[in-house]
Amino acid sequence: MTIANSTSTDDLGSAAQRDRRKRILDATYELATAGGFDAVQMRAVAEQADVALGTLYRYFPSKIHLLVSALGRQFEETAVRLNEREIPGDTQADRVLYVLKRMARGMQGDPKLTEALTRAFMFADSSVANEIHVVGMSMTSIVTHAMHGGVPVEGSITDEDVAVARVLGDVWLSALVAWVTGRSTAAETAAHMDTAIHLILRD
Amino acid sequence: MTIANSTSTDDLGSAAQRDRRKRILDATYELATAGGFDAVQMRAVAEQADVALGTLYRYFPSKIHLLVSALGRQFEETAVRLNEREIPGDTQADRVLYVLKRMARGMQGDPKLTEALTRAFMFADSSVANEIHVVGMSMTSIVTHAMHGGVPVEGSITDEDVAVARVLGDVWLSALVAWVTGRSTAAETAAHMDTAIHLILRD
DNA sequence: AACAAAACTGGAACGTGTTTCTAATTATGC
DNA sequence: GCATAATTAGAAACACGTTCCAGTTTTGTT
Numbered sequence: 526m527t528i529a530n531s532t533s534t535d536d537l538g539s540a541a542q543r544d545r546r547k548r549i550l551d552a553t554y555e556l557a558t559a560g561g562f563d564a565v566q567m568r569a570v571a572e573q574a575d576v577a578l579g580t581l582y583r584y585f586p587s588k589i590h591l592l593v594s595a596l597g598r599q600f601e602e603t604a605v606r607l608n609e610r611e612i613p614g615d616t617q618a619d620r621v622l623y624v625l626k627r628m629a630r631g632m633q634g635d636p637k638l639t640e641a642l643t644r645a646f647m648f649a650d651s652s653v654a655n656e657i658h659v660v661g662m663s664m665t666s667i668v669t670h671a672m673h674g675g676v677p678v679e680g681s682i683t684d685e686d687v688a689v690a691r692v693l694g695d696v697w698l699s700a701l702v703a704w705v706t707g708r709s710t711a712a713e714t715a716a717h718m719d720t721a722i723h724l725i726l727r728d
Numbered sequence: 729m730t731i732a733n734s735t736s737t738d739d740l741g742s743a744a745q746r747d748r749r750k751r752i753l754d755a756t757y758e759l760a761t762a763g764g765f766d767a768v769q770m771r772a773v774a775e776q777a778d779v780a781l782g783t784l785y786r787y788f789p790s791k792i793h794l795l796v797s798a799l800g801r802q803f804e805e806t807a808v809r810l811n812e813r814e815i816p817g818d819t820q821a822d823r824v825l826y827v828l829k830r831m832a833r834g835m836q837g838d839p840k841l842t843e844a845l846t847r848a849f850m851f852a853d854s855s856v857a858n859e860i861h862v863v864g865m866s867m868t869s870i871v872t873h874a875m876h877g878g879v880p881v882e883g884s885i886t887d888e889d890v891a892v893a894r895v896l897g898d899v900w901l902s903a904l905v906a907w908v909t910g911r912s913t914a915a916e917t918a919a920h921m922d923t924a925i926h927l928i929l930r931d
Numbered sequence: 932a933a934c935a936a937a938a939c940t941g942g943a944a945c946g947t948g949t950t951t952c953t954a955a956t957t958a959t960g961c
Numbered sequence: 962g963c964a965t966a967a968t969t970a971g972a973a974a975c976a977c978g979t980t981c982c983a984g985t986t987t988t989g990t991t
Contacts, residue, residue: 644851647850647851647905648847648850648851649909650909650910651909651910651911654910654911657911688923688927689927691920691923692899692920692923692924692927692928694902695898695899695901695902695903695924696895696898696899696902698898698902699897699898699899699901699902700898702850706852706853706854707853707854707857708854708857708860717894717895720891720894720895721895721898724891724892724895724928725895725927725928
């Protein structure tokens with residue numbers, strides 16, 4: 526195993542390889558943004574990234590790996606961006622609602638991209654465990670950070686906090702899937718998240 | 729188990745058509761039970777159900793429709809079976825935990841089948857809205873029934889109850905996906921559900 | 932600089948979901 | 962009982978994910 530290690534794009538291979546990897550992920554984003562899951566066709570990704578199909582498969586062993594990696598990169602960036610600010614809101618519920626709504630708004634601005642990444646995530650099996658773990662950790666990190674209002678006191682995050690964050694992450698994911706697949710509107714999704722957060726975080 | 733149910737599959741076409749439909753769904757179950765999502769190949773389903781490929785597509789416009797329909801049938805049966813009994817447990821949390829664990833155990837007994845049905849459900853888009861709605865309603869019905877201990881007093885189910893049931897259904901679904909895709913063990917899934925239920929239903 | 936190993940390219944080929952087409956069969960109305 | 966419409970069978974063809982291979986280029990070692 527050469528690729529697919531842990532955090533993301535670093536420390537893997539030569540400059541040319543890092544560049545290829547970046548071109549591939551960029552092409553994936555572009556195609557996904559324009560046409561969603563179905564438009565991310567491996568031949569198209571390879572062509573747009575200017576690599577051969579075989580090379581694409583050397584970097585990402587399947588379409589699902591490719592898309593979940595892209596999702597992981599996006600979540601990591603979001604987590605870093607959110608975790609270096611202070612989260613507004615007086616209660617845990619307010620703050621969590623704030624960040625989750627913010628994320629939802631961001632994703633709703635790129636519906637096709639979101640659809641592509643979410644479908645891939647839902648379809649992934651255990652061979653994509655590493656990439657999925659990145660996403661799960663980012664999500665948990667975002668929620669626990671919001672629960673604590675942005676103060677970076679690591680010691681104050683308890684096991685219970687993590688459990689709560691995981692449950693909220695689950696609900697958020699289900700709601701996201703419902704929205705992505707056209708089964709509920711953005712407003713319904715927001716209301717549902719509101720309900721769930723107030724149920725779970727009764728300050 | 730021939731008549732007297734009337735939940736979904738009836739009143740559609742002639743006896744021969746109902747029989748074909750049943751043969752198709754039975755073949756789907758068999759193939760899914762034996763080999764999971766990948767083994768449910770449309771050509772194989774058609775052959776085993778003794779219909780032509782074109783006919784299969786006339787009855788179910790895609791593999792996803794086929795599998796989600798199968799899931800819907802299974803959930804409906806489960807809901808009917810559970811809702812006619814009284815649910816043991818002293819608190820809402822106990823009772824909900826009881827039924828969800830029971831369902832989980834049932835599904836874990838047929839892991840391949842569960843994998844096939846769950847993957848299809850997660851991958852479905854809005855064109856499968858009807859079939860998905862059946863699943864969602866069954867799930868909500870099962871949970872609200874458990875919350876109320878099995879007493880069939882319809883008026884006692886409030887909007888809040890339904891909202892709670894939906895959130896629990898979301899968590900259950902996410903946990904199920906994690907288990908199905910090999911990202912968590914059965915024990916972890918059970919523990920996670922336990923956590924979520926006690927977080928949300930603090931009697 | 933010479934060589935070996937690894938990576939890359941270009942393209943063919945395979946498997947499976949889906950579509951399409953025509954002839955045979957079955958159901959329906961008069 | 963028959964004409965007509967709808968349904969089904971059967972098979973070919975297409976689309977896209979994936980695999981494979983032969984030849985070429987890049988990278989790393991001595």
